[in-house]
Amino acid sequence: MxxxxxxxxxxxxxxxxxxxxxxxxxxxxxxxxxxAATEKVVEQLVKETEKKPIPKPNQPGELPAFxxxxxxxxxAAQHNDGGWGGGSHAHQDIRDPHAVTTDPATxxxxxxxxMRSGHTPVAGEYQAQVxxxxxxxxxxxxxxxxxxxxxxxxxxxxxxxxxxxFVDTSMTAQYLxxxxxxxxxxxxxxxxxxxxxxxxxxxxxxxxxxxGSWGQGGxxxxxxxxxxxxxxxxxxxxNGKQVDKDVLDKARExxxxxxxxxxxxxxxDAAAGVELYAFGGALRGNAAEASEADAIVQRAKAExxxxxxxxxxxxxxxxxxxxxxxxxxxxxxxxxxxxxxxKRLDDExxxxxxxxxGGEEFLSYLxxxxxxxxxxxNDFHKWNGKMLTRLEKxxxxxxxxxxxxxxxxxxxxxxxxxxxxxxxxxxxxxSEMARNTTGEKLASGK
Numbered sequence: 001m002x003x004x005x006x007x008x009x010x011x012x013x014x015x016x017x018x019x020x021x022x023x024x025x026x027x028x029x030x031x032x033x034x035x036a037a038t039e040k041v042v043e044q045l046v047k048e049t050e051k052k053p054i055p056k057p058n059q060p061g062e063l064p065a066f067x068x069x070x071x072x073x074x075x076a077a078q079h080n081d082g083g084w085g086g087g088s089h090a091h092q093d094i095r096d097p098h099a100v101t102t103d104p105a106t107x108x109x110x111x112x113x114x115m116r117s118g119h120t121p122v123a124g125e126y127q128a129q130v131x132x133x134x135x136x137x138x139x140x141x142x143x144x145x146x147x148x149x150x151x152x153x154x155x156x157x158x159x160x161x162x163x164x165x166f167v168d169t170s171m172t173a174q175y176l177x178x179x180x181x182x183x184x185x186x187x188x189x190x191x192x193x194x195x196x197x198x199x200x201x202x203x204x205x206x207x208x209x210x211x212g213s214w215g216q217g218g219x220x221x222x223x224x225x226x227x228x229x230x231x232x233x234x235x236x237x238x239n240g241k242q243v244d245k246d247v248l249d250k251a252r253e254x255x256x257x258x259x260x261x262x263x264x265x266x267x268x269d270a271a272a273g274v275e276l277y278a279f280g281g282a283l284r285g286n287a288a289e290a291s292e293a294d295a296i297v298q299r300a301k302a303e304x305x306x307x308x309x310x311x312x313x314x315x316x317x318x319x320x321x322x323x324x325x326x327x328x329x330x331x332x333x334x335x336x337x338x339x340x341x342x343k344r345l346d347d348e349x350x351x352x353x354x355x356x357x358g359g360e361e362f363l364s365y366l367x368x369x370x371x372x373x374x375x376x377x378n379d380f381h382k383w384n385g386k387m388l389t390r391l392e393k394x395x396x397x398x399x400x401x402x403x404x405x406x407x408x409x410x411x412x413x414x415x416x417x418x419x420x421x422x423x424x425x426x427x428x429x430x431s432e433m434a435r436n437t438t439g440e441k442l443a444s445g446k
Contacts, residue, residue, distance in 0.1 A: 063117060063422070066392050069399035070418050071117050074110055075126055077400075077411050082136035083107040086409040089161035095402060097411050104140045104152050104168040105159040106412050107133055108175040113415040115178060116422040121189070122182050134179060134193070137172055141196035149207035151200060158407045162360060164225030166207060166214050173200035173232035177239050201236055204229050205247050212254030215270055220406060221360055223270040227255055227281035227367060234288065238433035248437065255285020261333075261340050272360075276353040280364035280371075283341045287374040288434035290338035293331035294375070295435075296320040312336075342376050345383055357394060359407025362416035365391075369423040374434045384424065391417050 083102030087094055111133050119126040121134050144151040152168050159167045176197040183190035214229045215222040230251035237243040259266045259282035271277035300306040300320035310316050314332040322328040344350055353361040372380040395401055401417045402410040
């Protein structure tokens with residue numbers, strides 16, 4: 001008899017015994033109060049041993065059909081060297097994904113999209129393709145010089161020209177930080193990922209400017225490059241890498257400073273004059289602290305330290321246990337800013353960005369989705385529904401998306417849209433990341 005058959009036989013016997021006990025208990029219940037109590041116990045045992053439906057896991061194949069088509073298009077767009085290309089700024093008209101040079105930023109961005117869709121170097125239908133893409137990134141990082149902020153000699157790509165020259169480093173760091181925990185400690189590939197990530201993180205941290213940005217690398221809208229760098233540090237820190245707390249704090253402060261709560265507007269001077277880009281970066285940079293502030297106040301209310309209708313603010317945070325006045329003020333400001341920004345999510349003039357879709361618009365939508373998962377869960381489903389409708393309408397017949405200005409690359413745009421519309425799948429990680437990179441949880445890496 002197989003082990004499975006044996007288990008089934010044992011369970012059947014147990015149920016038969018319990019059922020017999022239940023019948024006998026019923027017979028005695030009318031005569032004996034103790035028997036009635038026994039009957040309840042037996043009924044509970046039977047109920048507990050009944051076969052219950054197993055919750056069906058959320059499989060990668062269960063993406064909406066139009067998103068599955070987008071993922072399949074990305075797989076088909078992979079080059080033989082394992083990478084993907086975002087195309088050059090000089091030839092934005094080229095939409096054939098195989099007619100462009102591969103680059104680390106676009107490759108990492110695509111791999112992040114595939115990860116959210118359920119495809120990693122260790123699992124998923126496209127595991128082989130993902131692993132090949134990871135090998136591409138590792139080779140690039142391993143060949144890069146230790147000095148300087150760059151990890152590639154490829155120049156003039158659309159992501160570099162529009163977001164900034166350091167974007168390859170920040171996006172590669174993001175993916176490597178997400179991939180690292182997937183491998184066992186003794187896996188040789190983990191050792192390579194770890195070393196490559198350390199190189200990228202070192203480059204990012206030493207290249208940060210005094211104001212907390214990474215704008216020195218140029219770019220049409222460098223505020224987006226700065227946001228991506230900030231997120232890379234968050235992800236790495238959440239997954240156990242040593243990150244200088246001061247660098248991450250400055251990065252977040254820079255992003256937050258691009259939004260003025262008094263006017264309700266985001267500064268667009270580092271965003272090519274497009275408010276949406278700075279708005280998305282500010283919302284994303286502020287999300288972790290806004291979430292922390294809310295958690296502290298809600299916990300204080302649950303514990304009876306605060307009245308149920310107590311407002312969010314410095315005083316409530318102090319009652320909730322924030323002893324440091326400066327930190328209480330900072331968290332209160334984060335909560336105020338988050339609330340103000342959430343109110344603008346129906347502003348179509350803001351969401352229109354440059355006026356039509358480009359990779360920068362799709363990236364800004366992605367950052368907003370991540371921010372809402374972290375610090376605006378009550379607003380997420382409405383926003384996500386808006387994005388599903390908005391973005392499905394502009395999908396190309398072949399399954400891809402492309403931009404109509406600036407970053408026109410169908411690979412970059414498709415990767416951005418897929419990530420945006422699968423953000424909810426990453427809710428657990430994003431929320432945990434926020435909790436582990438705020439307050440005193442992040443030790444200084446100095």
